[in-house]
Amino acid sequence: MTEDGNDRAHATLQAWRFVQQMLADLTATLTEDAVDERELVEGLRVLARATALCTELSVEADPDRPHFFDMYSDTRMIGGPNPDGRYLLAMIRGDRGYRVTGTRGSTAYLGFQVLAGTGLTPRRMAGYLSDTELRSDSGSFAVVFAPSQPPPEVLDGAQWVAIPEDASAIVVREYIGDAATEAPASMTIDCVDDVALAPISDAAAAEAFTAMAWTIVKLVTLHRTIRPELLTQPNTLVTAQAAELGDADTTPDNLYMMGSFALAPDESLVLEFTPPATRYWNVTLENVWHECLEPRYRHSSVTNRAVAPDDAGVVRIAVGARDFGHGHWLDTGGRRRGWVILRWLDNPEPPQVRTSVRRAGAAA
Incomplete structure (x- = not known):
C-alpha cells in the first residue's frame, strides 16, 4: 500500500x-x-x-503507431505559429524507424524537423530536412527517419535522415504564400518496425x-520567457535569430524580427522596409500570450504574395485598431497591446525596418 x-x-x-x-x-x-x-x-x-x-x-x-496531426486550427493558434502556414506533428521513438511518404505540393516552403529529448529533458532540434534538400520524383517523396541507415530493401529508394536515441517527434512546417493558388503537401507516416x-x-x-x-x-508562459523585456519597450522591433527563440520551436532557415505594440484606439504602428530577396516573408500579429489574432476571420497577417512595394521598393504595414490609411492595414481588434512578428525565409541579412506611431489624420 x-x-x-x-x-x-x-x-x-x-x-x-x-x-x-x-x-x-x-x-x-x-x-x-x-x-x-x-x-x-x-x-x-x-x-x-x-x-x-x-x-x-x-x-x-x-x-x-504514429500519425501526423495538425497542431493548429482556425480557433487554436497558440504558441506563436505562422498563421499563413501549417504545422504537422507525429510522435516517434529513437529506437524505431519511420517512413514518411507524400507529395510536395506547390507551397512556398516545406521543412521536416526532428525533435529530441524525453521526459523532463528540454526538447532540442536533432535533425532537419528542408525542401531545398528534399528529393522528389515528379513531386512525390519518401523519407526514412531511423537511428542507422537501413538496408537498401528497407529504404527502397527513400532518403534517409538519422535520428538520435532520444528522438521524440517529427515536426513538419509548411508556409503558404497564397492559399487560393498553392496546393499543400500531403503525407503519411508509418513505423517500419513490427511492434505488438x-x-x-x-x-x-x-x-x-x-x-x-x-x-x-x-x-x-511564452510572454515571460521569449524576450519579455520587449513588452516594456513597445513599438520597436529587434532581430532574433532562430536559435534565440529556441531551436525546438524554430528552424535555422528563418530570420525573425519581433517586438510589442502598445497603441491607443486612434494610433497606428507603421512598419516600413525594403524586403530582402527571399522567396517568402510575412508579418503576423499576436496577443500578449503569443496567440495569433483570429487570422481566419480578422486580417491580422500578410505574406509577400499579398502586399506590393511602392515605386521606391518600400513596403508599409500599418498595425492598429482601424485602417487610417497609413499602409497595408493589420487589425489588432482593438487590443491595447500585443506582439508583431516578422519572418524572413532563407535567413537573409536582417533588413532595416523603420517603425513610427502615427495618429488618425496624419499623412501616410
Whole structure:
C-alpha cells in the first residue's frame, strides 16, 4: 500500500495531481499578468487550448503507431505559429524507424524537423530536412527517419535522415504564400518496425501526464520567457535569430524580427522596409500570450504574395485598431497591446525596418 492509501496506478495519480496543480498555478500567473479583462479572458482560453493541444501531443500520441496531426486550427493558434502556414506533428521513438511518404505540393516552403529529448529533458532540434534538400520524383517523396541507415530493401529508394536515441517527434512546417493558388503537401507516416500492441503501463501514463503538464507551462508562459523585456519597450522591433527563440520551436532557415505594440484606439504602428530577396516573408500579429489574432476571420497577417512595394521598393504595414490609411492595414481588434512578428525565409541579412506611431489624420 502506498502512502496515500492507493496501490493502483500510483504514479499516474501523482502525475495527474501534478497536472491539476500546474493548471492552478498557471491560472494565478495569467491573472497576475493580464492588464485588463480581455487579456485575462484570452489568457484563460489559451490555457484551455494549450491543455487540449498537449493532450494530443502527450496522451493520445502513440510512437509505435504514429500519425501526423495538425497542431493548429482556425480557433487554436497558440504558441506563436505562422498563421499563413501549417504545422504537422507525429510522435516517434529513437529506437524505431519511420517512413514518411507524400507529395510536395506547390507551397512556398516545406521543412521536416526532428525533435529530441524525453521526459523532463528540454526538447532540442536533432535533425532537419528542408525542401531545398528534399528529393522528389515528379513531386512525390519518401523519407526514412531511423537511428542507422537501413538496408537498401528497407529504404527502397527513400532518403534517409538519422535520428538520435532520444528522438521524440517529427515536426513538419509548411508556409503558404497564397492559399487560393498553392496546393499543400500531403503525407503519411508509418513505423517500419513490427511492434505488438500492449496495454499502457502506470509508468508510461505517468510520463505522458508529466510531459503534458510541462508542455502546457511552456506554451502558456511564452510572454515571460521569449524576450519579455520587449513588452516594456513597445513599438520597436529587434532581430532574433532562430536559435534565440529556441531551436525546438524554430528552424535555422528563418530570420525573425519581433517586438510589442502598445497603441491607443486612434494610433497606428507603421512598419516600413525594403524586403530582402527571399522567396517568402510575412508579418503576423499576436496577443500578449503569443496567440495569433483570429487570422481566419480578422486580417491580422500578410505574406509577400499579398502586399506590393511602392515605386521606391518600400513596403508599409500599418498595425492598429482601424485602417487610417497609413499602409497595408493589420487589425489588432482593438487590443491595447500585443506582439508583431516578422519572418524572413532563407535567413537573409536582417533588413532595416523603420517603425513610427502615427495618429488618425496624419499623412501616410
